[in-house]
Amino acid sequence: xxxxxxxxxxxxxxxxxxxxxxxxxxxxxxxxxxxxxxxxxxxxxxxxxxxxxxxxxxxxxxxxxxxxxxxxxxxxxxxxxxxxxxxxxxxxxxxxxxxxxxxxxxxxxxxxxxxxxxxxxxxxxxxxxxxxxxxxxxxxxxxxxxxxxxxxxxxxxxxxxxxxxxxxxxxxxxxx
Amino acid sequence: xxxxxxxxxxxxxxxxxxxxxxxxxxxxxxxxxxxxxxxxxxxxxxxxxxxxxxxxxxxxxxxxxxxxxxxxxxxxxxxxxxxxxxxxxxxxxxxxxxxxxxxxxxxxxxxxxxxxxxxxxxxxxxxxxxxxxxxxxx
Numbered sequence: 001x002x003x004x005x006x007x008x009x010x011x012x013x014x015x016x017x018x019x020x021x022x023x024x025x026x027x028x029x030x031x032x033x034x035x036x037x038x039x040x041x042x043x044x045x046x047x048x049x050x051x052x053x054x055x056x057x058x059x060x061x062x063x064x065x066x067x068x069x070x071x072x073x074x075x076x077x078x079x080x081x082x083x084x085x086x087x088x089x090x091x092x093x094x095x096x097x098x099x100x101x102x103x104x105x106x107x108x109x110x111x112x113x114x115x116x117x118x119x120x121x122x123x124x125x126x127x128x129x130x131x132x133x134x135x136x137x138x139x140x141x142x143x144x145x146x147x148x149x150x151x152x153x154x155x156x157x158x159x160x161x162x163x164x165x166x167x168x169x170x171x172x173x174x175x176x
Numbered sequence: 177x178x179x180x181x182x183x184x185x186x187x188x189x190x191x192x193x194x195x196x197x198x199x200x201x202x203x204x205x206x207x208x209x210x211x212x213x214x215x216x217x218x219x220x221x222x223x224x225x226x227x228x229x230x231x232x233x234x235x236x237x238x239x240x241x242x243x244x245x246x247x248x249x250x251x252x253x254x255x256x257x258x259x260x261x262x263x264x265x266x267x268x269x270x271x272x273x274x275x276x277x278x279x280x281x282x283x284x285x286x287x288x289x290x291x292x293x294x295x296x297x298x299x300x301x302x303x304x305x306x307x308x309x310x311x312x313x314x
Contacts, residue, residue: 002201036230038230046209046231084269100233
């Protein structure tokens with residue numbers, strides 16, 4: 001899910017930027033440093049939408065750098081266990097398939113794909129029901145439930161399932 | 177990270193911080209990101225180069241999965257859903273997935289049926305009807 005939250009960060013600024021453009025420099029640096037990053041607690045920072053306040057700077061001993069506490073609003077994407085969302089299938093293999101929901105990757109293992117769907121290899125690997133009515137392949141849109149998340153320093157990775165009511169393919173690229 | 181083990185969106189356990197935070201539906205994110213992208217386009221020749229991969233992927237995603245395109249419709253969806261005493265998170269899941277039946281809505285957002293909350297099937301049905309009307313007249 002996407003959220004709009006307020007975060008705080010201590011920004012270090014080189015003395016050469018001090019002057020009337022100080023604020024501008026701080027904001028540009030903030031965007032460069034923060035947008036696109038990911039933390040386990042807040043998820044992916046998609047975009048900064050505004051700066052609430054910039055506190056008083058504090059000169060660092062020895063370096064001359066100044067630290068400013070900056071409060072900013074941003075759009076973040078944070079997946080949760082138990083959350084249901086829509087995603088685009090990016091890769092299919094016999095172990096299951098990978099899907100993407102915005103910046104996050106979700107793996108759905110073949111144990112968590114309904115039992116009546118069989119893996120078909122070929123140049124367009126896919127999972128298909130025996131009557132061929134439902135097919136999951138690259139670029140399909142699926143609705144899935146996140147059942148686990150793994151967080152490392154720069155990425156969040158999710159495990160999902162489509163073996164539940166109202167989950168599964170919502171859009172098949174071949175029928176478009 | 178305390179309490180991460182207990183995280184479960186189906187029971188609305190998403191942590192104090194996110195529970196209080198403002199959630200955004202895909203269509204709202206789409207408006208925000210497209211606006212930001214347009215601003216970038218004005219200041220730089222190659223805006224795609226300026227944005228992070230996270231931004232690019234998010235923009236593609238929300239464009240693909242926005243149920244409502246027109247900004248007025250987006251505003252209406254939030255207004256209508258906010259009449260039903262939903263948590264921010266529940267509101268956005270419903271706005272994103274647009275379930276068609278009461279059963280589906282409860283499967284998508286199990287927390288609306290938990291004890292002590294005043295959502296009977298009738299209220300949910302009415303809410304879904306209101307939602308589909310916006311879609312129809314968009």
